[in-house]
Amino acid sequence: MKVHLIAGGAGFIGVNLAATLLQRGDAVIVIDDLSRGLRDNMAGLTGHNSFTFIEADCSEPDVLDAALGDLKIDEVWHMAANSDIPAGVADYKVDLRQTFLTTVAILDVMKRRGIPVIHFASSSAIYGDHGDELIHENIGPLLPISNYGAMKLASEAQLRAAKEAYLERVSMFRFPNVIGIPATHGVILDFVRKLLASPDELEVLGNGTQQKSYLHVSDLVSAMVHIADRQEDFAFYNIGPTDDGVTVRFIAETVRDAFRPEAAIRFGEGNRGWVGDVPKFCYSVDKLLATGWRPSLGSSEAVIKAVSEIIAGEAVR
């Protein structure tokens, strides 16, 4: 039985990953400072015999090492990060500490303890704005336009250097926009909450033509586990659906139709919602497809499923 440490495992993606690893018969230790992750997110995990939760800061090597005590760990999944991109634009210290210094601390502790394998939640935000160019894994230059993307790229670089020096295996997953539950942020949740606050009208930042691809979290976890199972020395893959994505308008209409069919949608101007938001994104997942993985849902199906999951979750509150 393999023992997995999931840093940031109380967050949206972490809890889904934890559930899958437990289902596979492995043991899971989640470490999370609960600054963004929530104890409630782990409700479905805490009863499991092979599940351990530790509340601790992952951005300080000594704190992290002490928190792990005598636990023996085989592989680390580093999912700890700031998940609020605008917050990181307003104050760079947010991404510096939560997105990058977590990587630094985790690597420090892995070296001390001789933990040989890490899987890292990177991001499509490392690529920056390439216009209409197809974004495959080997594109350059890498000039991320948000502090979030910058600190994900910094983490990738530090992981590569650590691989050269002492790690056995590294895999890096360049996430697309991921949706599903337990959602803590993102456009669908924003729209649902806006409609809860004002049921007659949904105000959308930008003109609604921004197009992005969306992956359901179930497909994201299946891709991560698939890549990890390949045991490549140094793997880095775009993960995403195989389509070009859907527009903000489609998402707004899907939420409206499912939740407040009578509401009017009001669009803003321009094709950028906030600083650091890339308007269009042609994301290649050919490298991953060539390994045999397939997503079960396309962007529009993922949006429809996530909208229904999120509405159900918010309705309960």
Added chain:
Amino acid sequence: MKVHLIAGGAGFIGVNLAATLLQRGDAVIVIDDLSRGLRDNMAGLTGHNSFTFIEADCSEPDVLDAALGDLKIDEVWHMAANSDIPAGVADYKVDLRQTFLTTVAILDVMKRRGIPVIHFASSSAIYGDHGDELIHENIGPLLPISNYGAMKLASEAQLRAAKEAYLERVSMFRFPNVIGIPATHGVILDFVRKLLASPDELEVLGNGTQQKSYLHVSDLVSAMVHIADRQEDFAFYNIGPTDDGVTVRFIAETVRDAFRPEAAIRFGEGNRGWVGDVPKFCYSVDKLLATGWRPSLGSSEAVIKAVSEIIAGEAVR
């Protein structure tokens, strides 16, 4: 008269840059913690009316801001970094603090003070190992194999995000191996010092076939100033000579011939001298050449000139 702040300006490249900017009639403030830069390096600058030196740590925003007091600054040149790559391999905290957190602190202070322009000493080390592939500015992926390269790439990423949010102009110089005086490290100085310690034999790490291109610091400074003068919004250029470089064997023989002609050279095995040392490097400077800049010296001429300068300097001690 423009006022330039050179962070890390007491180092090898910083003092050469400072001298050139002063010659152009501008004012120069050097800020340096003297952890690697030396007061002696600034002997030729301190008599100048338009020169100011401040001894301070550049990796803490509040410390840096306080040290600058009421000084008005037009442009920043960020040359502060760890210059000892093996030291950064042994302890990642060296590059984290000296190479990356300096960038973070400098950007923080620029935002506070509304300083709109930065020029950054990046490195060819951001590219990592691309085998025989020609390294142009848009190559990918960017997977640096040393902590030094990782923290230079992290700095580039943070600069790009800062450009998106508040900076007016950014230029990034991807330095090759740079040689000249006042040398503080590097293969030429190592060889000279080895021959000072044991005049009969020069021991070389690796088999001597490692090939790298070298630029003389005078050409490096001319390229930086040339790029800065173009006032592009966001510039990033490889800087280097136009040749494919010289071998370690050539450097060893040049040093031996100029300094201890009777000494034997003994080579080691393999084509890597240390972790993080890329064996061969095909570095394209076509983008820079297209702007009209030309180096005055090729790699072998630069080596011959720097060997003579360094021997003269060491002989004085």
